[in-house]
Amino acid sequence: MVNIGIDCRLASSPTGLGRYTREIVSELVLLDSGVKWTLFVNESIDWIPKSEFISNIVTTNIPHYSLSEQIKFPRIIKKQNLDLLFVPHFNVPLNCPVPFVATVHDLILHSYPNQSSLIKRLAYKKLLLSTVRKSKSLIAVSKYTADEIEKAYGSEAFKKTTVVSEAVNPIFKKQSEEDSKSILKKYGIDKPFFMYIGNAKEHKNVNTLIQAFADAKIKDTELVLILSGPEAEKLKSPAEVKKIKNVADSDLPHIYSQARAFVTASLYEGFCLPILEARSCGCPVIASNSTAIKELGAPGVLLVEPNIAAFAEAFKNFVAPDFVEPSNRLWKDVALETQSILLQANQVQ
Missing domain, CATH: 3.40.50.2000 (Glycogen Phosphorylase B;)
Known part of the structure; x- marks a missing residue:
């Protein structure tokens, strides 16, 4: 042995x-x-x-x-x-x-x-x-x-x-709208929404997401930021951006499943596990075409330049894809x- x-x-x-x-x-x-x-x-x-x-x-x-x-x-x-x-x-x-x-x-x-x-x-x-x-x-x-x-x-x-x-853990799979209602209510999510999960360190480029979403001016839609780390407190965000902390892992599949898309403008990733989690829940992805993120491209993943103009356009012109390829790994x-x-x-x- x-x-x-x-x-x-x-x-x-x-x-x-x-x-x-x-x-x-x-x-x-x-x-x-x-x-x-x-x-x-x-x-x-x-x-x-x-x-x-x-x-x-x-x-x-x-x-x-x-x-x-x-x-x-x-x-x-x-x-x-x-x-x-x-x-x-x-x-x-x-x-x-x-x-x-x-x-x-x-x-x-x-x-x-x-x-x-x-x-x-x-x-x-x-x-x-x-x-x-x-x-x-x-x-x-x-x-x-x-x-x-x-x-x-x-x-x-x-x-x-x-x-x-x-x-991806098997808990990340598509959840029905009915089963997710109570979870969304728990976190005060009551409008159609795009979502981000992660910290707010410099390389995560979260301010670009916030500014791009504001510039897109999408009616009756919000950007939900599920944040960790001390940098989150320093983020200034308009009313249409909702900041959430301490989301249970068991609740994440419901949030991914009902989001219009998972978004990340990160400038540096060694991997980017939330992209796989989102895909496995049938959630489309809008992500920066940078570093290791490019290795996770698949049907349902839109890769764009990590700047305000590109993400504002992606938000404004977003159309849900017919198919989001899950991760089978x-x-x-x-x-x-x-x-x-x-x-x-x-x-x-």
């Missing part, structure tokens, strides 16, 4: 990284592959998957990107006698005591360095460089991210990088591909 550890501390996060961690780990631990899994989780977590192949759950209280992550976490890892560690993000301790595989979702601070302080940027660059150099293998969630890794770290890093794209598929990378990395030590 191979003993593989997984850093699950991000599973408690409401972000896309948290969802990726929960989804992939939930499927990995169900695979009968001759692996015993050791999970490292936060004390506060209310999610722990069940499987006969989980041999140990190690509870920690170590924040991400912290000094204790660099000092205490390696000691905890060492005690578990692991053959390999899988980290679903780039934040592998500099002195990780065991071989490891890491997932790189994006290189956002390479393109938008001002989103963090100088100290955080320096720590990010040192940590990511260490992870790229020392990893047995790297997983990139898109071809775009893999190409970014090659551009930043060279051909050797690219050679050990495998693209494993993300997937499952998280089990992601887990199988990831498992293959982990087992191969263990063999080449």
Whole structure:
């Protein structure tokens, strides 16, 4: 039996990284592959998957990107006698005591360095460089991210990088208008609407959506922004733009299903999971033709330039397509591909 550890501390996060961690780990631990899994989780977590192949759950209280992550976490890892560690993000301790595989979702601070302080940027660059150099293998969630890794770290890093794209949870499927009424009422959505979900950081370009929607002047229609993160509070929005926080995952399929379209003017994405979620709920998509988003094009997805004029025109002239192609990729598929990378990395030590 191979003993593989997984850093699950991000599973408690409401972000896309948290969802990726929960989804992939939930499927990995169900695979009968001759692996015993050791999970490292936060004390506060209310999610722990069940499987006969989980041999140990190690509870920690170590924040991400912290000094204790660099000092205490390696000691905890060492005690578990692991053959390999899988980290679903780039934040592998500099002195990780065991071989490891890491997932790189994006290189956002390479393109938008001002989103963090100088100290955080320096720590990010040192940590990511260490992870790229020392990893047995790297997983990139898109071809775009893999190409970014090659551009930043060279051909050797690219050679050990495998693209494993993300997937959609089965809860994301078309919901009827009748079944969705109470959900829309719960969030005060009472008009036809376009929707966005995500944070409001600089690269998300949310102000472009707001201004474009205002310029389009669409009667009796609103733009619903489902927002996370502190940047949301700084957004100024007109009356026809509704800001919502803390939407339950179970409610999202209903909101996607009744939206006229999911919209994003993002300037940088390592993937863009909401596009797949929207498509799987039969929701059309209007998205910027940038970075990894271009890899998610399909019937029902309109790609436009990420500027106010282009999005205003897309809003104003929007006609629901006859067909929106759902995503058929499952998280089990992601887990199988990831498992293959982990087992191969263990063999080449």
